[in-house]
Amino acid sequence: MSRRTRRRAWRRVSATGCCRRWNETKGIRMQVHEAGLLGRTAKAAAPQLCRLASSRRMRQGTRLLEIYLEILQGRGAGTGWDLHGEIIAARRCLQGVDAPVIFDVGANYGQWSAGLRTALGGRTGRFFLFEPQPACRSALAGARIPNQVVIPAAVSDEEGSATIFADTPGSGVASVHRRRDSYFGDMTAHQEEVPVTTIDREVERWGVERIDLLKLDIEGAEFQALRGAAGSLRDGKVTSIAFEFGSANVYSRTFFRDFWDLLSPLGYRLWRICPGGVLLPVREYTEELEHFRGVSNYVASVRPA
Numbered sequence: 001m002s003r004r005t006r007r008r009a010w011r012r013v014s015a016t017g018c019c020r021r022w023n024e025t026k027g028i029r030m031q032v033h034e035a036g037l038l039g040r041t042a043k044a045a046a047p048q049l050c051r052l053a054s055s056r057r058m059r060q061g062t063r064l065l066e067i068y069l070e071i072l073q074g075r076g077a078g079t080g081w082d083l084h085g086e087i088i089a090a091r092r093c094l095q096g097v098d099a100p101v102i103f104d105v106g107a108n109y110g111q112w113s114a115g116l117r118t119a120l121g122g123r124t125g126r127f128f129l130f131e132p133q134p135a136c137r138s139a140l141a142g143a144r145i146p147n148q149v150v151i152p153a154a155v156s157d158e159e160g161s162a163t164i165f166a167d168t169p170g171s172g173v174a175s176v177h178r179r180r181d182s183y184f185g186d187m188t189a190h191q192e193e194v195p196v197t198t199i200d201r202e203v204e205r206w207g208v209e210r211i212d213l214l215k216l217d218i219e220g221a222e223f224q225a226l227r228g229a230a231g232s233l234r235d236g237k238v239t240s241i242a243f244e245f246g247s248a249n250v251y252s253r254t255f256f257r258d259f260w261d262l263l264s265p266l267g268y269r270l271w272r273i274c275p276g277g278v279l280l281p282v283r284e285y286t287e288e289l290e291h292f293r294g295v296s297n298y299v300a301s302v303r304p305a
Contacts, residue, residue, distance in 0.1 A: 067293070074272035074280055076294035078244060086242070087115045088277025089299055090213060093240040097212050100125040103199065105155045105225060106217035107131040108172050110143040117145050125212075128202065130155050132194035135170030149206070153197040155218060157227035166190045175219035177251040198228030203237065211238045220248030223258050233266055239302055241268070246295035256289040259298075268300040 053062045071077040078086065090112075094100045100123065104113045107129035117125065126147045129140055132154040140150050154162055154176060165188050166174035173179070176196075179187040199214070211232065216222040222243045232238050241263070245256055263270065264285075271279035279299060282289065 070291070070293070071275065074274035074278075075291045075296050076246070077275055078246070078273065078295040078297035082275050083111065083115060085275055085277040086112065086273060086297055087119050089271075089273045089279060089297070090116050090215065090242055091119045092277070092279070093213050093242070093299060093301055093303065094120065094123075094125075098123060100212040101128075101208060101210060102126070103128045103130070103202075103211050103214045105130040105199075105215060106219070107136070107140060107150075108133075108217075109136050109139040109170070110145065112215065112217070113145055113148070114143055128206070128208075130197075130202075132164060132196075133166075133170050133174060134192070151197065151202060153195040154221070155199060155216075155225045155228065156196050156221055157198065157224045158196070159198055159201060160196050161193055162196050164192050164194050173219055173248075175221065175248055175251070177220045177248065179219070179248060179251050181247050181250075199225060200229055200231045203229075203232050209237070212240065214238050214241045216241065216243040219244075220250075220252035220254070223249075223252070223254040223262070226259070226262060233262075236302075241300040242273075243298055243300070244295050245289075245291070245298060247292050248295075250292055256291075257285060259300075260285045260289075263300045267302050269302075269304075271299045271301075273297040273299060 052058055067076065094102075100120070102113070102116065102125055104110075104127060107113060108131060110129060113127050113129055117127070124146060126149075127145050128149045128151060129143075129145075130151045130153060131137065131140060132152060134152075137150065137152060140148075154164065156162065156176070162176045164174050164176060165178055167185050167187055167189050169190055169192075171190070173184065173187070174190075175187070181187070199211075202208070203211070214229070216225050218225060222245070226233070226241075226243075229238065243259070245259065249255070260270070270282040272282055273296075274280050282298070
Protein backbone atom coordinates (compact mmCIF):
# COMPACT_ATOMS: atom_id res chain seq x y z
CA MET A 1 0.00 0.00 0.00
CA SER A 2 1.45 3.39 -1.01
CA ARG A 3 1.87 6.29 1.40
CA ARG A 4 -0.76 8.32 -0.48
CA THR A 5 -3.29 5.45 -0.24
CA ARG A 6 -2.65 5.12 3.50
CA ARG A 7 -3.19 8.86 3.99
CA ARG A 8 -6.51 8.73 2.10
CA ALA A 9 -7.68 5.73 4.10
CA TRP A 10 -6.68 7.46 7.33
CA ARG A 11 -8.65 10.58 6.38
CA ARG A 12 -11.76 8.51 5.65
CA VAL A 13 -11.50 6.72 8.97
CA SER A 14 -10.59 9.81 10.98
CA ALA A 15 -13.58 11.64 9.53
CA THR A 16 -15.88 9.28 11.40
CA GLY A 17 -13.67 9.41 14.48
CA CYS A 18 -14.26 5.73 15.15
CA CYS A 19 -10.70 4.52 14.76
CA ARG A 20 -7.22 5.66 15.73
CA ARG A 21 -5.19 2.72 14.45
CA TRP A 22 -4.23 1.43 11.05
CA ASN A 23 -2.84 -2.07 10.80
CA GLU A 24 -1.45 -2.88 7.36
CA THR A 25 -1.93 -6.65 7.76
CA LYS A 26 -5.37 -6.70 9.37
CA GLY A 27 -6.97 -3.47 8.14
CA ILE A 28 -8.93 -1.15 10.38
CA ARG A 29 -9.89 -1.84 13.96
CA MET A 30 -13.05 -0.12 15.13
CA GLN A 31 -12.94 1.69 18.48
CA VAL A 32 -16.43 3.01 19.14
CA HIS A 33 -15.34 4.71 22.37
CA GLU A 34 -13.13 7.15 20.43
CA ALA A 35 -14.37 10.68 19.79
CA GLY A 36 -16.05 11.27 16.46
CA LEU A 37 -19.39 10.91 14.72
CA LEU A 38 -19.94 7.27 15.63
CA GLY A 39 -18.66 7.75 19.16
CA ARG A 40 -20.79 10.88 19.74
CA THR A 41 -23.91 9.20 18.37
CA ALA A 42 -23.43 6.11 20.51
CA LYS A 43 -22.76 8.22 23.60
CA ALA A 44 -25.84 10.38 23.06
CA ALA A 45 -28.14 7.39 22.54
CA ALA A 46 -26.71 5.32 25.41
CA PRO A 47 -28.78 6.72 28.33
CA GLN A 48 -32.12 6.11 26.61
CA LEU A 49 -31.09 2.73 25.26
CA CYS A 50 -29.74 1.75 28.68
CA ARG A 51 -33.07 2.54 30.36
CA LEU A 52 -34.90 0.55 27.70
CA ALA A 53 -32.54 -2.46 27.82
CA SER A 54 -32.51 -2.48 31.64
CA SER A 55 -36.28 -2.35 32.03
CA ARG A 56 -37.97 -5.32 33.62
CA ARG A 57 -39.74 -6.21 30.38
CA MET A 58 -36.62 -6.09 28.26
CA ARG A 59 -33.95 -7.32 30.65
CA GLN A 60 -34.42 -11.04 30.09
CA GLY A 61 -34.79 -10.66 26.34
CA THR A 62 -31.66 -8.52 25.95
CA ARG A 63 -29.66 -10.92 28.11
CA LEU A 64 -30.75 -13.90 26.03
CA LEU A 65 -29.96 -11.97 22.85
CA GLU A 66 -26.51 -11.11 24.18
CA ILE A 67 -25.82 -14.76 25.02
CA TYR A 68 -27.11 -15.98 21.65
CA LEU A 69 -24.96 -13.50 19.71
CA GLU A 70 -21.94 -14.64 21.73
CA ILE A 71 -22.76 -18.29 20.99
CA LEU A 72 -22.91 -17.57 17.26
CA GLN A 73 -19.26 -16.47 17.57
CA GLY A 74 -18.38 -19.56 19.60
CA ARG A 75 -18.16 -17.81 22.97
CA GLY A 76 -19.87 -20.11 25.45
CA ALA A 77 -21.03 -22.35 22.60
CA GLY A 78 -19.40 -25.52 23.92
CA THR A 79 -21.70 -26.20 26.83
CA GLY A 80 -22.51 -29.72 25.66
CA TRP A 81 -25.23 -28.97 23.13
CA ASP A 82 -23.07 -29.00 19.99
CA LEU A 83 -20.94 -32.13 20.31
CA HIS A 84 -21.46 -32.70 16.58
CA GLY A 85 -19.76 -29.37 15.85
CA GLU A 86 -16.78 -30.33 18.00
CA ILE A 87 -16.44 -33.61 16.11
CA ILE A 88 -16.59 -31.84 12.75
CA ALA A 89 -13.75 -29.56 13.87
CA ALA A 90 -11.75 -32.55 15.14
CA ARG A 91 -12.21 -34.42 11.86
CA ARG A 92 -10.94 -31.36 10.02
CA CYS A 93 -7.76 -31.45 12.14
CA LEU A 94 -7.23 -35.05 11.04
CA GLN A 95 -7.88 -34.52 7.35
CA GLY A 96 -5.35 -36.45 5.28
CA VAL A 97 -4.04 -38.49 8.25
CA ASP A 98 -4.47 -42.18 7.45
CA ALA A 99 -4.03 -43.72 10.90
CA PRO A 100 -4.38 -40.90 13.44
CA VAL A 101 -3.25 -41.12 17.05
CA ILE A 102 -5.76 -39.42 19.33
CA PHE A 103 -5.45 -38.61 23.05
CA ASP A 104 -8.92 -38.08 24.55
CA VAL A 105 -8.14 -36.53 27.94
CA GLY A 106 -11.34 -36.35 29.96
CA ALA A 107 -13.10 -39.09 28.02
CA ASN A 108 -16.00 -39.46 30.49
CA TYR A 109 -18.18 -42.18 28.91
CA GLY A 110 -16.41 -42.00 25.53
CA GLN A 111 -19.05 -39.95 23.71
CA TRP A 112 -16.57 -37.71 21.90
CA SER A 113 -14.24 -40.54 20.86
CA ALA A 114 -17.12 -42.71 19.66
CA GLY A 115 -18.46 -39.83 17.58
CA LEU A 116 -15.04 -39.08 16.11
CA ARG A 117 -14.45 -42.76 15.33
CA THR A 118 -17.67 -42.80 13.32
CA ALA A 119 -16.75 -39.53 11.58
CA LEU A 120 -13.40 -40.97 10.50
CA GLY A 121 -15.19 -43.60 8.42
CA GLY A 122 -12.88 -46.35 7.24
CA ARG A 123 -9.75 -44.85 8.77
CA THR A 124 -8.41 -46.81 11.72
CA GLY A 125 -7.07 -44.60 14.45
CA ARG A 126 -5.49 -45.36 17.81
CA PHE A 127 -7.41 -43.85 20.73
CA PHE A 128 -5.95 -43.25 24.19
CA LEU A 129 -8.86 -42.53 26.56
CA PHE A 130 -7.95 -40.85 29.86
CA GLU A 131 -10.69 -41.02 32.51
CA PRO A 132 -10.09 -41.20 36.28
CA GLN A 133 -13.69 -41.79 37.44
CA PRO A 134 -14.39 -45.48 38.21
CA ALA A 135 -18.08 -45.00 37.36
CA CYS A 136 -17.15 -44.44 33.71
CA ARG A 137 -14.82 -47.37 33.21
CA SER A 138 -17.33 -50.11 32.40
CA ALA A 139 -18.81 -47.93 29.65
CA LEU A 140 -15.35 -47.17 28.28
CA ALA A 141 -14.38 -50.84 28.34
CA GLY A 142 -17.50 -51.67 26.34
CA ALA A 143 -17.09 -48.83 23.85
CA ARG A 144 -16.80 -50.06 20.28
CA ILE A 145 -13.63 -48.14 19.49
CA PRO A 146 -10.97 -50.28 17.80
CA ASN A 147 -7.39 -49.93 19.05
CA GLN A 148 -8.43 -48.09 22.19
CA VAL A 149 -6.35 -47.85 25.35
CA VAL A 150 -8.08 -46.78 28.57
CA ILE A 151 -5.85 -44.96 31.06
CA PRO A 152 -7.65 -44.68 34.43
CA ALA A 153 -6.01 -41.47 35.62
CA ALA A 154 -6.42 -37.73 35.70
CA VAL A 155 -3.90 -35.62 33.78
CA SER A 156 -1.90 -32.68 35.10
CA ASP A 157 1.63 -31.23 35.14
CA GLU A 158 3.07 -33.83 37.49
CA GLU A 159 2.38 -37.41 38.54
CA GLY A 160 0.79 -38.29 41.86
CA SER A 161 -2.78 -38.30 43.12
CA ALA A 162 -5.61 -35.79 43.46
CA THR A 163 -9.17 -35.47 44.71
CA ILE A 164 -11.94 -35.33 42.12
CA PHE A 165 -14.96 -33.16 43.05
CA ALA A 166 -18.33 -33.79 41.40
CA ASP A 167 -22.06 -33.59 41.92
CA THR A 168 -22.52 -37.33 41.19
CA PRO A 169 -20.27 -40.31 40.34
CA GLY A 170 -19.28 -40.26 36.67
CA SER A 171 -20.22 -36.60 36.27
CA GLY A 172 -19.27 -34.87 33.03
CA VAL A 173 -18.22 -31.77 34.98
CA ALA A 174 -16.04 -33.47 37.60
CA SER A 175 -12.91 -31.50 38.35
CA VAL A 176 -9.79 -31.53 40.49
CA HIS A 177 -10.81 -27.99 41.47
CA ARG A 178 -13.57 -27.09 43.92
CA ARG A 179 -16.06 -25.46 41.57
CA ARG A 180 -18.83 -23.14 42.67
CA ASP A 181 -20.34 -22.23 39.29
CA SER A 182 -23.55 -20.26 39.73
CA TYR A 183 -25.55 -22.63 37.49
CA PHE A 184 -24.35 -25.88 39.12
CA GLY A 185 -25.45 -27.51 42.33
CA ASP A 186 -23.16 -28.78 45.05
CA MET A 187 -20.00 -29.73 43.18
CA THR A 188 -18.43 -31.28 46.29
CA ALA A 189 -21.22 -33.80 47.03
CA HIS A 190 -19.10 -36.60 45.59
CA GLN A 191 -15.35 -36.81 46.16
CA GLU A 192 -12.83 -39.52 45.39
CA GLU A 193 -9.05 -39.88 45.28
CA VAL A 194 -7.64 -40.70 41.82
CA PRO A 195 -4.18 -41.25 40.33
CA VAL A 196 -2.64 -38.47 38.22
CA THR A 197 -0.34 -38.85 35.23
CA THR A 198 1.13 -36.54 32.59
CA ILE A 199 1.02 -36.54 28.80
CA ASP A 200 4.80 -36.81 28.57
CA ARG A 201 4.78 -39.83 30.89
CA GLU A 202 2.20 -41.68 28.80
CA VAL A 203 3.93 -40.79 25.54
CA GLU A 204 7.08 -42.40 26.92
CA ARG A 205 5.24 -45.34 28.47
CA TRP A 206 3.40 -46.30 25.28
CA GLY A 207 6.16 -45.35 22.83
CA VAL A 208 3.98 -42.79 21.07
CA GLU A 209 5.90 -41.05 18.29
CA ARG A 210 3.26 -38.46 17.51
CA ILE A 211 -0.15 -37.24 18.69
CA ASP A 212 -2.25 -36.10 15.78
CA LEU A 213 -4.96 -34.69 18.04
CA LEU A 214 -4.80 -34.01 21.77
CA LYS A 215 -8.29 -33.30 23.12
CA LEU A 216 -8.50 -31.73 26.58
CA ASP A 217 -11.85 -31.57 28.39
CA ILE A 218 -10.88 -31.68 32.06
CA GLU A 219 -12.84 -28.83 33.63
CA GLY A 220 -10.22 -26.19 34.32
CA ALA A 221 -7.10 -28.38 34.35
CA GLU A 222 -6.35 -28.05 30.62
CA PHE A 223 -3.44 -25.65 31.04
CA GLN A 224 -1.82 -27.86 33.69
CA ALA A 225 -2.16 -30.81 31.31
CA LEU A 226 -0.35 -28.84 28.61
CA ARG A 227 2.44 -28.04 31.05
CA GLY A 228 2.69 -31.78 31.62
CA ALA A 229 3.13 -32.18 27.86
CA ALA A 230 6.01 -29.69 27.68
CA GLY A 231 8.45 -32.19 26.26
CA SER A 232 6.07 -33.48 23.62
CA LEU A 233 5.15 -29.93 22.58
CA ARG A 234 8.78 -28.85 22.45
CA ASP A 235 9.72 -31.89 20.33
CA GLY A 236 6.90 -31.22 17.84
CA LYS A 237 5.06 -34.45 18.64
CA VAL A 238 1.63 -32.82 19.05
CA THR A 239 0.11 -31.64 15.78
CA SER A 240 -3.29 -30.35 16.92
CA ILE A 241 -4.95 -29.60 20.26
CA ALA A 242 -8.66 -29.23 21.04
CA PHE A 243 -9.29 -27.64 24.43
CA GLU A 244 -11.98 -25.99 26.50
CA PHE A 245 -11.88 -22.61 28.20
CA GLY A 246 -14.62 -21.26 30.42
CA SER A 247 -16.12 -21.08 33.89
CA ALA A 248 -13.94 -23.86 35.34
CA ASN A 249 -10.86 -21.73 34.67
CA VAL A 250 -12.09 -19.31 37.33
CA TYR A 251 -11.31 -21.98 39.91
CA SER A 252 -8.00 -23.10 38.41
CA ARG A 253 -6.99 -19.42 38.13
CA THR A 254 -5.86 -19.79 34.53
CA PHE A 255 -6.45 -17.30 31.74
CA PHE A 256 -6.61 -17.52 27.98
CA ARG A 257 -3.46 -15.43 28.00
CA ASP A 258 -1.67 -18.45 29.52
CA PHE A 259 -2.70 -20.68 26.60
CA TRP A 260 -1.77 -18.01 24.08
CA ASP A 261 1.66 -17.40 25.57
CA LEU A 262 2.38 -21.13 25.73
CA LEU A 263 1.18 -22.18 22.27
CA SER A 264 1.84 -19.22 19.97
CA PRO A 265 5.64 -19.23 20.36
CA LEU A 266 5.61 -22.93 19.44
CA GLY A 267 4.02 -22.15 16.09
CA TYR A 268 0.42 -23.07 16.89
CA ARG A 269 -2.39 -21.14 15.23
CA LEU A 270 -5.66 -20.91 17.12
CA TRP A 271 -9.32 -21.07 16.14
CA ARG A 272 -12.54 -20.93 18.16
CA ILE A 273 -15.11 -23.59 17.33
CA CYS A 274 -18.47 -22.05 16.44
CA PRO A 275 -21.82 -23.88 16.08
CA GLY A 276 -21.75 -26.48 13.32
CA GLY A 277 -17.98 -26.87 13.55
CA VAL A 278 -17.20 -23.54 11.87
CA LEU A 279 -13.68 -22.41 12.81
CA LEU A 280 -13.18 -18.73 13.65
CA PRO A 281 -9.49 -17.68 13.51
CA VAL A 282 -7.99 -16.13 16.64
CA ARG A 283 -5.26 -14.02 15.05
CA GLU A 284 -4.13 -12.15 18.13
CA TYR A 285 -4.70 -12.02 21.86
CA THR A 286 -7.30 -9.60 23.23
CA GLU A 287 -8.95 -9.46 26.64
CA GLU A 288 -12.27 -10.42 25.02
CA LEU A 289 -10.93 -13.97 24.92
CA GLU A 290 -11.18 -14.12 28.74
CA HIS A 291 -14.77 -15.35 28.49
CA PHE A 292 -15.93 -17.31 31.52
CA ARG A 293 -19.64 -17.85 30.86
CA GLY A 294 -20.20 -21.49 29.99
CA VAL A 295 -17.50 -23.12 27.86
CA SER A 296 -15.80 -22.10 24.63
CA ASN A 297 -13.97 -24.69 22.54
CA TYR A 298 -10.72 -23.96 20.75
CA VAL A 299 -8.42 -25.69 18.30
CA ALA A 300 -4.67 -25.05 18.16
CA SER A 301 -2.71 -26.59 15.33
CA VAL A 302 0.57 -26.36 13.47
CA ARG A 303 -1.32 -27.50 10.36
CA PRO A 304 -2.98 -24.95 8.05
CA ALA A 305 -6.75 -24.56 8.48
